[in-house]
Amino acid sequence: MAIPAIVTAGDSRAAKAVYGKSKVYLEVDGLPLVAHVVRTLQSVPEVDAVWVVGDLPKLEAALGSPKLRDALTKPLHLVPQQRDLISNAWETYRRVLANDVRAGRDPGPADLDREILYLSGDLPLATPQEVSAFVEASQARVRAGEADYVIGLCPADALEVFKPSQPGEPGIEVAYFNTRDGRLRQNNLHYARPARIGRLDRIEEMYEHRHQRRFWNMFVLALRLLLSRVAGLKIAVLFGVMHLAGIADRSGWPRVARALGRLVTLEINRKTIAKLLDTKFFFTVTESGGCALDIDTEAEYDAVCARYAEWSREQAARSERLFGALPERAGHRLGGGIS
Numbered sequence: 641m642a643i644p645a646i647v648t649a650g651d652s653r654a655a656k657a658v659y660g661k662s663k664v665y666l667e668v669d670g671l672p673l674v675a676h677v678v679r680t681l682q683s684v685p686e687v688d689a690v691w692v693v694g695d696l697p698k699l700e701a702a703l704g705s706p707k708l709r710d711a712l713t714k715p716l717h718l719v720p721q722q723r724d725l726i727s728n729a730w731e732t733y734r735r736v737l738a739n740d741v742r743a744g745r746d747p748g749p750a751d752l753d754r755e756i757l758y759l760s761g762d763l764p765l766a767t768p769q770e771v772s773a774f775v776e777a778s779q780a781r782v783r784a785g786e787a788d789y790v791i792g793l794c795p796a797d798a799l800e801v802f803k804p805s806q807p808g809e810p811g812i813e814v815a816y817f818n819t820r821d822g823r824l825r826q827n828n829l830h831y832a833r834p835a836r837i838g839r840l841d842r843i844e845e846m847y848e849h850r851h852q853r854r855f856w857n858m859f860v861l862a863l864r865l866l867l868s869r870v871a872g873l874k875i876a877v878l879f880g881v882m883h884l885a886g887i888a889d890r891s892g893w894p895r896v897a898r899a900l901g902r903l904v905t906l907e908i909n910r911k912t913i914a915k916l917l918d919t920k921f922f923f924t925v926t927e928s929g930g931c932a933l934d935i936d937t938e939a940e941y942d943a944v945c946a947r948y949a950e951w952s953r954e955q956a957a958r959s960e961r962l963f964g965a966l967p968e969r970a971g972h973r974l975g976g977g978i979s
Contacts (some may be wrong), residue, residue, distance in 0.1 A: 641755070642688035643775070644736050645681050649674045649694035649761035650721040650728045656936055663935050664694065664761035665702050669948050672702040673935060674761035682713045683768035685967055686775045687757065691736060693719040693728045694761070703978065716978045717741045726840050729758060733834045741979055747835040755782060758830040764944055765930035765951055768966055769959035771829065774931070777924045778831035787922035788836040791913075792829035793906075795822055798929035801954060802943075810943040812933065818885035818901030819909070824925070827932035831924075838918025878904055878912065927962050930955045 651662035658666060664674040671679070674692065681690050692699055699718050719732045719741055734744025737751055747754065757775055759766075778790040796816050804811030816823040834840070885900035906923055914921035935941050944951070 641686075641779070643686055643755050643757055644689045644691055645684070645687045645757040645759065646729065646732045646736070647674065647677050647681075647690065647692040647759055647761045648725060648728055649692055649699065650725065651695060651698075658935060658938055658941050662695075662698070663941070665698055666762075666935065666941055668764045668941075668944055669952075671705065671707060673764050674699070674702055675705065675708045676764040677759065677761050677766060678703060678716060679708055679711050680763075680766050680768055680771065682711055683966055684771045684775070686772060686779075687714065689715040689717065691717045691719060691732050691741075692761070693732045694721050696720050700978075709978075712978075718978065730834065730840065752835045753833055754835065755779070756832055756834060758832065759931070760828045760934055762935045763828055763931055763933070764935070764948065765933050765955050767928060767930050767955050767959040769963035770926055770928040770931050770955075772966070773928075773963045774827070774829045774924055774926045775831060777926070778922075781922045781924070782831070782833065786920060788833040788920045789917065790831040790922045790924050792827040792831075792931065793824045793923050793925045794827040794929050794932035795824055795925065795927065798927055798958075799825060799932055801929070802933060802951065810946040812940050812943050814933070815886055815890060817882060817909075818889050818897045819882065819904045819906055820902045821906045823889065823901075824906075825932045827926060827929075828934055829926070829931050836919060839916065878908060882909075928955065928959045930959070 649662075649664040651657075651664070656663055665672045667673075668676065674694070678690055678692065681687050692703070696718055703716065703718070717735075719728075719735055722728050722731050731744060733756055734746060735741055736744075736756065737747060737754065738745045757771075759771070774792045778787070778792075781787040781790055799814055802812040802814075804813075814825055816825050881900055882904045885897045885904070888894075888900060889897035910921055910923060933944075935944060
């Protein structure tokens with residue numbers, strides 16, 4: 641079943657600025673980051689339309705270049721941003737239901753199982769195969785009745801290729817969650833039945849405090865989990881152990897990280913998040929790394945600019961090895977255009 645993709649490109653509240661600019665509008669290889677994401681989605685066979693939410697004048701400028709317009713094979717809809725991430729995601733979902741960029745409608749009983757792919761607008765190295773594999777695996781969980789919300793994860797070995805191999809070489813090192821199941825990073829892909837998620841507000845809270853390298857963010861989120869009637873002491877302790885393992889990992893203490901990580905499993909995390917969000921929740925691990933490499937700092941942006949040609953070739957080759965070539969129907973024109 642074909643689904644719409646919603647690209648979140650808002651620049652309010654938790655959105656990060658890089659070089660004083662909303663990061664989705666930074667250019668790599670002649671295209672803004674958000675345009676890279678829109679172009680990638682044209683070749684994802686499960687996606688039938690792309691909706692982008694953000695500052696309309698900026699989006700129109702970023703997505704108006706001939707280089708992107710010539711690549712459009714699917715309808716592209718632009719939605720004005722709201723006050724925060726969840727408002728953007730929900731309001732765009734309402735407009736998907738109404739099939740109208742100007743006004744939406746609340747979901748009714750017939751809309752409860754409507755499925756949406758969400759992804760961020762700063763993923764210049766995402767590949768169509770990676771997104772397609774995530775959607776396919778998520779749909780299997782959803783159709784089996786196991787999940788109404790799926791988040792993607794990426795194993796560490798898929799992201800080690802972005803590290804600098806010698807002093808002075810541009811590269812990116814990312815933070816991981818250390819668990820008994822391995823070292824993993826969230827990959828910025830979300831598959832959901834939005835109307836079936838009971839506590840959307842908690843997604844925003846987790847997003848705002850998502851940066852694992854920032855102690856204050858970790859402390860605030862752990863405290864909120866502790867004070868939550870839903871979460872309680874056990875969940876707050878497990879969360880703290882996982883982040884202590886991350887600190888040990890980044891500090892060069894792998895044995896300590898592994899020892900702490902063994903106390904936490906993906907299944908424990910899955911049950912925790914399901915309880916916090918009041919929904920059926922699952923993780924999907926996708927082996928390619930492009931969707932896990934978003935741009936959060938000036939150094940990361942500089943590294944992507946310097947090595948984009950090399951890394952994009954490597955990601956395309958890795959995705960094809962892992963998932964195979966894209967089906968021919970992925971390139972068929974469905975009626976591209978911006979509204």
